[in-house]
Amino acid sequence: xxxxxxxxxxxxxxxxxxxxxxxxxxxxxxxxxxxxxxxxxxxxxxxxxxxxxxxxxxxxxxxxxxxxxxxxxxxxxxxxxxxxxxxxxxxxxxxxxxxxxxxxxxxxxxxxxxxxxxxxxxxxxxxxxxxxxxxxxxxxxxxxxxxxxxxxxxxxxxxxxxxxxxxxxxxxxxxxxxxxxxxxxxxxxxxxxxxxxxxxxxxxxxxxxxxxxxxxxxxxxxxxxxxxxxxxxxxxxxxxxxxxxxxxxxxxxxxxxxxxxxxxxxxxxxxxxxxxxxxxxxxxxxxxxxxxxxxxxxxxxxxxxxxxxxxxxxxxxxxxxxxxxxxxxxxxxxxxxxxxxxxxxxxxxxxxxxxxxxxxxxxxxxxxxxxxxxxxxxxxxxxxxxxxxxxxxxxxxxxxxxxxxxxxxxxxxxxxxxxxxxxxxxxxxxxxxxxxxxxxxxxxxx
Numbered sequence: 001x002x003x004x005x006x007x008x009x010x011x012x013x014x015x016x017x018x019x020x021x022x023x024x025x026x027x028x029x030x031x032x033x034x035x036x037x038x039x040x041x042x043x044x045x046x047x048x049x050x051x052x053x054x055x056x057x058x059x060x061x062x063x064x065x066x067x068x069x070x071x072x073x074x075x076x077x078x079x080x081x082x083x084x085x086x087x088x089x090x091x092x093x094x095x096x097x098x099x100x101x102x103x104x105x106x107x108x109x110x111x112x113x114x115x116x117x118x119x120x121x122x123x124x125x126x127x128x129x130x131x132x133x134x135x136x137x138x139x140x141x142x143x144x145x146x147x148x149x150x151x152x153x154x155x156x157x158x159x160x161x162x163x164x165x166x167x168x169x170x171x172x173x174x175x176x177x178x179x180x181x182x183x184x185x186x187x188x189x190x191x192x193x194x195x196x197x198x199x200x201x202x203x204x205x206x207x208x209x210x211x212x213x214x215x216x217x218x219x220x221x222x223x224x225x226x227x228x229x230x231x232x233x234x235x236x237x238x239x240x241x242x243x244x245x246x247x248x249x250x251x252x253x254x255x256x257x258x259x260x261x262x263x264x265x266x267x268x269x270x271x272x273x274x275x276x277x278x279x280x281x282x283x284x285x286x287x288x289x290x291x292x293x294x295x296x297x298x299x300x301x302x303x304x305x306x307x308x309x310x311x312x313x314x315x316x317x318x319x320x321x322x323x324x325x326x327x328x329x330x331x332x333x334x335x336x337x338x339x340x341x342x343x344x345x346x347x348x349x350x351x352x353x354x355x356x357x358x359x360x361x362x363x364x365x366x367x368x369x370x371x372x373x374x375x376x377x378x379x380x381x382x383x384x385x386x387x388x389x390x391x392x393x394x395x396x397x398x399x400x401x402x403x404x405x406x407x408x409x410x411x412x413x414x415x416x417x418x419x420x421x422x423x424x425x426x427x428x429x430x431x432x433x434x435x436x437x438x439x440x441x442x443x444x445x446x
Contacts, residue, residue: 011410014109019245020102020344021337024172026248030259043262045176046243047270049334050089052179053236054082054274055186056130056331057137057324059227060281060300066223067285068297072199072207075282077224079208082275084428085232086268088399091406091417091425092240093263097249097256098406098415102241103398104345106405119397120346126234126394127339128367129387134335135365138328140300144321154369160332172246179333182326183273189323190280196311199287207286225392225435232432233391234398235338240267242341253414260415300324339363393436399429 019025030042066074096102101109104123108116139153148156167174214224249259288310289297297303307316343349343359403425406417417425 011408012109013111016100016109017105017348018350019100020105020242020341021246022350024168024246026245027172028247030247030249030255032250032255039258040262040265043247043259043266045173045180045266046093046240046246046263047089047267048180048183048273049176049243049337050236050240050267051183051270051274052327052330052334053130053233053239054085054271055183055277055281055327056233057133057140057300057328059278060137060324060327061133062223062227063278063281064285064289064297064300064303066227067282068289069295070220070223071286071290072203072283073211074214074220074224074227075204075207075279076210077214077227078275078278078282080210081228081232082271082278084228084432085236085274086271087421087425087428088232088237088402089240089267089271090264091402091421092237093244093267094260094412094415094417095402095406096241096244097260097263098412100245102245102341102345103238103402103405104242104342106241106411107401108346108348110401110405110411116346119401120342122394122397123234123238123342123346124339124363126391126398127335127342128363129390129394130233130235130338131332131335131365132367132371133387134328134331135369137300137324138332141321141325141328144301144304144317145325151373154365154373157328157332158365160329160336164333164336172243175333175337179330182330183277186323186326187273187277187280189319189326190277190284193284193307193311193316193319194280194287196313196316197284197287199283200291203286204283221435228392228395228432228435232395232399234394235335235342237398237402238341238345239334239338242345243337256415392432396429396433396436399425399432403429 028042030039034042063074063078066077092103095106099106104120107119111119135154135157136150138157139148139150142148142153142156143150163178164175167178214220244259244263247259247263249255285297285303288307289295289303292310294306294310297306304317304320307320308314343363403422405411406425407422409416
């Protein structure tokens with residue numbers, strides 16, 4: 001049994017230690033003399049780094065598979081997943097602002113050491129699964145645009161460590177600017193492709209209506225849960241609770257309430273943007289492949305090759321490749337930051353910034369590289385979808401602690417989540433867990 005400190009912080013087993021991402025912690029000033037509009041603008045950024053995880057290459061694979069096989073039917077899953085994400089990311093920001101802890105630190109300070117280590121291990125596995133999807137997606141993007149072999153592209157993605165170091169030396173705002181710029185390029189690419197595909201918009205609207213077939217059809221449920229795993233991702237809960245603390249919003253209750261308001265607005269707006277991109281991927285797959293009888297398109301490279309002949313314009317596959325590459329770069333950057341937060345938060349490891357980032361990147365990229373090289377081009381589609389289902393299965397181990405912490409007044413003080421929000425978040429947590437149990441039952445009984 002762990003020994004408790006003589007004077008632990010109220011509500012916690014251990015006192016709060018040094019923050020994760022200490023080199024950028026509270027590095028962006030929020031002045032009390034600033035107008036509300038300027039303060040809101042200062043808080044724009046973390047939500048878009050989080051939104052990256054909701055449109056990463058793993059999500060592309062699941063959306064392509066779902067759209068090509070089932071048309072627009074799974075759009076409702078993207079919508080429900082996005083609502084879940086908005087609630088959970090708001091709780092993540094609330095935890096950080098109220099306690100000064102990210103989710104990893106909160107688990108470390110609230111649970112016995114053996115339990116905290118178990119949750120750390122699961123979080124690392126989730127980041128590895130995330131990175132497998134992102135490394136493969138980036139490598140495929142490089143291959144589609146520049147003809148770079150998959151194996152070489154995988155190792156090129158490791159250069160994001162140096163990109164993060166350079167941009168953080170300039171200031172965390174530079175990382176946010178890069179992410180937002182690449183997100184805008186992605187949205188433009190998909191906007192053009194959707195216009196070319198000219199989907200049936202009445203069928204699109206019907207796709208947002210729930211159907212019991214999603215639960216009763218094991219194959220559809222498998223894709224639905226993979227979309228859920230690709231949308232509400234465990235590492236994003238750790239990431240958001242860390243990077244929202246890059247804002248120096250003060251320590252008073254009024255300042256924290258204001259910070260929570262602006263952080264929630266930022267993440268909600270960013271996730272609505274992510275929903276548009278996620279829906280666009282599925283709509284493109286449904287309009288281009290499903291409507292033309294191609295029900296088995298699951299591979300990113302295959303989708304790229306089919307876009308030109310099916311849509312009749314050579315620019316379509318180029319736009320697809322550019323959007324994929326932008327998403328891949330964004331995703332590897334944010335996964336690296338999440339890996340650093342998880343390692344520092346759970347293990348309280350303090351190393352030089354470049355050493356920390358190199359270690360956390362190696363933990364993720366080495367398994368990703370081995371798996372990707374072994375499977376090659378032909379196996380990447382199935383591998384991408386499986387990583388997303390794995391993330392869905394891991395999700396409960398991040399969601400339940402988050403909901404429990406934010407519901408406890410002893411930990412949260414005046415910023416404890418209201419009862420209605422706790423009930424809604426609890427319903428989300430239970431729903432995710434029940435769907436995961438059903439998924440395991442269906443596929444172990446086959």
